[in-house]
Amino acid sequence: xxPAAASVRASLAxxxxxxxxxxxxxxxxxxxxxxxxxxxxxxxxxxFQASGIPLPSDGDLGNLNQLLELAAQLQPERVIxxxxxxxxxxxxxxxxxxxxxxxxxLLGCALELIGxxxxxxxxxxxxxxxxxRRSGNLWLSHEPNTPDHHDLLNVAGHVHPVAVxxxxxxxxxxxxxxxxxxxxxxxxxxFGALTGGYAVSADYQRWVIADxxxxxxx
Numbered sequence: 621x622x623p624a625a626a627s628v629r630a631s632l633a634x635x636x637x638x639x640x641x642x643x644x645x646x647x648x649x650x651x652x653x654x655x656x657x658x659x660x661x662x663x664x665x666x667x668f669q670a671s672g673i674p675l676p677s678d679g680d681l682g683n684l685n686q687l688l689e690l691a692a693q694l695q696p697e698r699v700i701x702x703x704x705x706x707x708x709x710x711x712x713x714x715x716x717x718x719x720x721x722x723x724x725x726l727l728g729c730a731l732e733l734i735g736x737x738x739x740x741x742x743x744x745x746x747x748x749x750x751x752x753r754r755s756g757n758l759w760l761s762h763e764p765n766t767p768d769h770h771d772l773l774n775v776a777g778h779v780h781p782v783a784v785x786x787x788x789x790x791x792x793x794x795x796x797x798x799x800x801x802x803x804x805x806x807x808x809x810x811f812g813a814l815t816g817g818y819a820v821s822a823d824y825q826r827w828v829i830a831d832x833x834x835x836x837x838x
Contacts (some may be wrong), residue, residue: 621631628642628643628826628832628833629641629642629643629648630732630797630827630836632799632806634757634758634773635771635773637649637651637756637757637758637759637773638650638651639732639742639806641797641827641834642690642834643679643829643832643833643834644686644689644690644811645657645795645808645809645810645829646687646690646811646812647797647806648694648696648809649756649770650694652697652755652756653695653696653697653698653729654672654696654697654698654700655696655698655700655754655813656678656700656702656748656775656808657687657692657700657702657808658697658699658701658702658703658704658762658776658777658778658808658809658810659702659703659704659777659778659780659808659810659811659815660683660687660701660704660705660706660734660810660811660812661692661706661810661812662680662683662684662697662705662720663680663706663712663713663716664707664810666669667786669711669767669821670723670816671688680716680719682813683811683812683813684719686777686809686811687699687727689792691727691728691729691833692728693718694810695728695729696727696729696732697729698729698730698731698732699727699730699731699732700731700732700733700734700755700760700776701731701732701733701734702734702736702760702761702762702775702776702777702808703733703734703735703736703737703761703762703763703777703778704728704736704737704762704778704831705720705733705736705744705747706720706744708778709817710814711787713742713748717744717745720744720747721745721746721747722775723747730738732747732766732809733747733748733749733750733756734749734750734752734753734760734761734762735749735750735751735762736777736778737751737762737763737778738764741751745775752765754772757771757772757773758772758774758775759772759773759775760774760775760776761775761776762776762777762807763775763776763780764776764778764803764805764807765772765781765805766803766804766805770804772804772807773804773805773806774803774804774805775808776793776805776806776807776808777807777808777810779798779807779818779820780796780809780810780815780816780817780818781797781808781817781818781819781820781826782794782795782796782799782809782817782818782819782820782826783787783796783798783819783820783837784814784819785837786837792830793811793817793819794829794830795817795828795838796809796820796821796826796827796829797809797826797827797834798824798825798826798829799824799825799826799828800823800824801825802813802826807820809829821833826838
């Protein structure tokens with residue numbers, strides 16, 4: 621097996637649209653200034669704490685700081701979260717509401733949310749969860765689907781894709797970007813730290829994230 625190609629980002633072209641797969645678990649469309657992330661699951665620790673499971677509460681700060689650092693680096697025109705910005709209503713504390721309310725100002729650009737299953741029933745001031753939508757050659761959704769038009773690429777979250785590398789006890793589960801050309805789907809890794817993952821099959825073209833690099837799986 622040939623070694624995987626490593627970079628801090630990888631490029632992908634779709635019907636003339638250039639996309640960059642970022643090691644920070646985000647998708648960047650430089651021509652339009654669009655930054656896409658999915659599945660932050662903010663407030664997950666607090667949701668578990670409400671159920672009597674003790675988890676540290678500092679994970680949200682790391683997730684938000686990474687998003688702010690990425691925005692400072694790329695200077696996007698828009699940031700769109702592809703669902704599951706929060707984990708549940710029980711974890712939506714006043715402090716977390718304040719952080720989310722301040723995000724557009726801190727990011728320096730518009731912030732939009734496509735509603736995910738974990739966002740249901742929540743209300744966020746100034747950030748209404750919207751439906752799936754088209755953006756150029758991209759069809760943006762939380763749950764993956766196959767677009768009606770052949771030129772559209774569905775960019776989705778929800779799955780938390782991981783690639784399993786190695787065999788037996790010598791295995792790694794790494795977050796990945798996963799592209800299925802026949803289904804016209806690109807699955808984004810979960811941006812949040814406190815998230816599990818679903819192992820996608822080799823039917824998908826995969827790029828794993830390890831040591832702040834994006835590596836194409838042969």
